Amino acid sequence: MLKLTPAERSALRAEAHALSPVVIISEDGLKPSVIKEIDSSLDSHGLIKIRVFGDDRDARVAIYDTICEKLDAAPVQHIGKLLVVYRPKKEAQKSASPTRGKGMREVTIVKPSPSGTKRPSVTKVMVKGNERVTQGGSIKRAKPRQKSSKKSSLGN
Template sequence: MELRGKQKRFLRSAAHHMQPLCQIGKGGLTDSVLDQIEDTLDRRELIKVSLLQNTDEVAEEVAEVLEREIGCDVVQVIGRILVVFKPSSREKYQKISVDVRKI
């Protein structure tokens, strides 16, 4: 789903008060971390991912990998925190994506 500017703005405002749910640490961006992010996105649709200080990963490179591997949209990158969105495949978890489509 290609997001327009107003949709990204809506998602950024919705994620403003969220705490990061997934963290990338010393081990880097492994398959298990990707699976965790994908599973969390399927339940929440909009999450924050933080890069801890002890990781060698760069936020922009992590954003590219997430978009390529998971098929999600990285809405915003601020420092070491990424705001990530992907519509849920399960209908009962589709709350934010319904609002995004209306915009």
């Protein structure tokens, strides 16, 4: 079972506050298919909420401990019928999409020939996160965000 410091646990509790339950466990209890679903949810999200139906508190605590032991996850919080569980995401999934975010990305621009009878010209260009490729194939920077005149006058 993964161990967390009190500061890490507190930060994860704050982050989990806005989450909705991803997995719901019925009164039948923990089945292999439910454990598999929790495992895949932890792989994709890292921090998840689980709702457990049933009125027996001891059974919910046992389910919570079983999930954390079998899936090598850390218990974050247990409030009523909600369980919050954390396990770091796999490194393979983090590096799977290097082109996302605000970094540089490669874009292929295809322009038709001026006469229309020859092959189109294909060029590969590196584009920054704040740039976009227009329909004509030229690169433009994104416009700066407009500021509201009403919001700026309220601050005075």
